[in-house]
Amino acid sequence: YTDGDRSKGEADRALRIAREEGRYETEAERVRKDGTRFWAHVVVDPIFTEDGALRGYAKITRDITELKVATNELQEARTALMHAQKMEAIGQLTGGIAHDFNNMLAGIIGALNLIKRRIEAQRYDDANKFIDAAQTAANRAASLTSRLLAFGRRQSLDIKPVDANASITSMRILLDRTMGENVAIETSFDSEELWASTDVSQLESAILNLAINARDAMPEGGSLRIETRRAPATGSGERMISVSVRDTGTGMSPEVLANVFEPFFTTKPIGQGTGLGLSMVYGFVNQSGGNVQIDSEVGKGTSVTLFLPESSPEEVVEKPDNSAAEELGSGKTVLVVEDDPQVRMLILEVLRDLQYRAIEASDPEQALSALRSQNHVDLMVSDVGLPGMNGRQLAEIARSSRPNLKILFMTGYAAEAAVRSEFLEPGMEMMMKPFQLEGLTAKIREMLNAS
Template sequence: MARESPVEIPNLHELLIQEVVDYAIYMLSPTGEVISWNTGAERIKGYSEAEILGAHFSLFYTDEDRIAGIPARALKTATESGRLAAEGWRLRRDGSRFWAVVVLAAIYKDGEVVGFAKITRDMTEQHAAQVAALESERRFRLLIESVTDYAICMLDPAGYVTNWNAGAERITLYRSADIVGCHFSDFYTDEDRQLGLPALALLAARTDGRYATEGWRVRRDGSRFWANVLLDPIQDSGVLVGFAKITRDLTERREAQLQLEASRQQLFQAQKMEAVGQLTGGLAHDFNNVLTGIIGSLTLIESRIAAGRYDGLSRYIAAAQGAAGRAAGLTHRLLAFARRQTLDAKVTAINDLILNMGELVQQTVGSRVTLSTDLTPNLWAVRCDSNQLESAILNLCLNARDAMPSGGSIVIRTINQRIADRAARDLRLADGDYIAVSVTDTGTGMAPEVIARAFDPFFTTKPIGQGTGLGLSMIHGFAEQSGGRARIASEPGQGATVTLYLPRHSGEAPDETLPEPEFEASYESRRGSTILVVDDEEAIRMLVVEVLSDFGYVCLESWDSDHAIETLRAHPEVRLMITDVGLPGDMNGRQVAEAARTFLPDLKVLFVTGYADSAVIGETFGDGTRILGKPFSLDVLINQVNDLCA
């Protein structure tokens, strides 16, 4: 077959070819003998020009290639096609092998082959790297395919499965032949597909670089399993080419979690029922006592009045009031435990408070107990509810007395204390200045398991009927509401110390205690003021209206929020609204006050409630708002009303 030669090597290029060292460039005769040799050929193959000229080029081939006749086929292919490109192992002079990339071109003259130009490049390093990469890929593929604990599959950019490992087959029950080409959303539940979760998963992985989730997935047989899923995007030169998806079956762990949660709920219910039992055992006993006192006193008053006998009524009235006060104390303890009592926080001089209550405490604990104080001079001021603090100290002293049935000593101490770093973390307090108020006794002490539960509501070591288990929980609640903490230090037989940590107040000096205005003060400036009383308890409305009317106020009544708004719109002369926080109707007391002030901006408000905190009332009403906790004495009510209507 006659054709023109596609390759010509002019003599002008010989010097250039000789200078090339990265390529072996040489000429062959028509039968394959070497007739020229450049510097690159000598460097790559190791033969000098004198050694190799006249030798057959098959000398560079391996024995197996020569036996297979590859050199002869190379010349034949180049002759027939004009060119041959190939890769393979070749030999150097020292017998070592290298990976050669070869181009063999036929040279024609007058349509006849007069020789061959041969170019060889040593690609051993590149070939080794390629082989290593292929081997690594092969091993990785074998590793992935052999993993059975994880479902590992590849998705194309649209979410269709492109490959599938043994773990995926074991977990989902789909064989590779069944699932390749299907969309990965087949594993989702019907409800998740309706919500579009598969598409959201692909979007999240593409946007965030990874998507991790847990949820129910569906096997081939329709059964569900709890899956932990990782979805990673795969990119090539910044272009998304697919996703790698790894799924783990965590059904057993999920079922264990659900069982644990159910057990926790059962334990919580059991603890709640235990608390209710303790409450009915101790608290109900105390309430029955005070109710007996109230009912008995009122019955005697009624019978004396019916008989026209008025002597001694004041004694029965005092007994009923005292019993009612003890009942109020029990509800306050409950509210303190729940952290829901309304605190009347004022700047308090604690040392003065302790000294002023010393005689009361001594009388309460009895003569067999020695009471002493160790008070730090120049004690920092505290902003707290002084009545609650007084009640807390008294309760601690009573507990101390009960821990010393044969007598002993109680010491009330105060100290300024800086608490920071580890000490603050141990006490769960912010770094800062605190006043520590402690009550120490020489009693029986507490075991660690008792200390661990001492602040729990209704927990008590006393016999039924001798304690409600609310005293320490009330103290703990008061301390936390005041921004502090309560802590117990004790050992069996070594007495106990209960310490209240209260944050230092760095503002103004302690407030002076001002006497309440006398009942007999002049009310002329307020006489005739209109007041709206809002409460769903008819008895409470009746009492409030009666006492306010006696002091010259004009009273209107409402029993729910809707009627209250109607009344306020119909009577713009209302100066003060007294309202419970919890009301029937569409609004609570706070919302009624807010709505009313949109059309009566100067309306004063007195919230009267048995269950309130500042979060319910809020801090948005300004000076024209007060809070009065139930139960309350009528003289306190009158003083609050007089002050608001002044």
């Protein structure tokens, strides 16, 4: 034994455990007669007489130094390999993002430069063409960030009971147009209604992504089958449903199948796919508490199955129709809390154009000061990611003195707001950045006009 083990009484402890429990076994350092240390595997068994009396102990000590060294070296090699694979994945991800975003930024910056030159030359006739080009590129960038958040399971999900069958049925016209005339679409539902706990818009987007992949795998035509079923419960007893999308396309080899969830991995020609479709589906389903299974065989087709937590229908609350509501703010007061000066400026300008009384705050302290000094505030529009405290914490403090204050959150990404139902209280709504200013003002009108 080492001096440290002797001082702790390890020898007596080993004999006691062997005597009381029937065996003592461990791996530990031991000392040879020449004073050198080695790793040993030690087993001590008690020996009893026929009448049950303890006679002695049988001890086997095996030198496992070489095995221990080899095991440590193997673990270090595995760790180094995992790190190398992680860095390769990060490089692939950042390279793909940089490539796509630089293309989009080139479209935005180039269009804005041309607009500026046209204005300086007082040539306004074709300005709309360049404005549309900039907006198209910006919307593509917004779509890419949304897919990246989905891949990373960091998007904001509006999880609620969703009838998967009804969602698929409502997509039928869109699917027919997407797939074309040479692809036959079939649906098969396990029951009239099948409810899942998920985000309906993300579920429909995932199904559409899978359908597009299936279409591209069937250039000569084929069939697409979408099925819903009640799936076996998980090991923890959670009930699940499955949504399967099957095609009769070219299928995938095992090598391709092993990489399908990698970001920016695609087998499509350059310019025909970002490689984020299946990554987005995978991230969304995992964030919803489910998982994805893919089965594919070259020449026979592919089946992608989404497993989602089962839910039950809840009473649908009809929202009041505010379509006829007044367009102008009529002097209603809106507090805008946003730390980005460009975003804050744009929101304030559009609110003032619509005759709202807009108050600006660049951080939570300014917002709280404004709330203390203002007699009346109808709505607070706040970013979630703010310096000092986040928007949700600001809302709690604001509502401690103004319990009926309506609050609209804006976020580009916030981990704490990943599931909206857990983040929002009554009288609170959320919008994802980037958004159209028309959409923002429509949401503000909806909240202010709600009873």
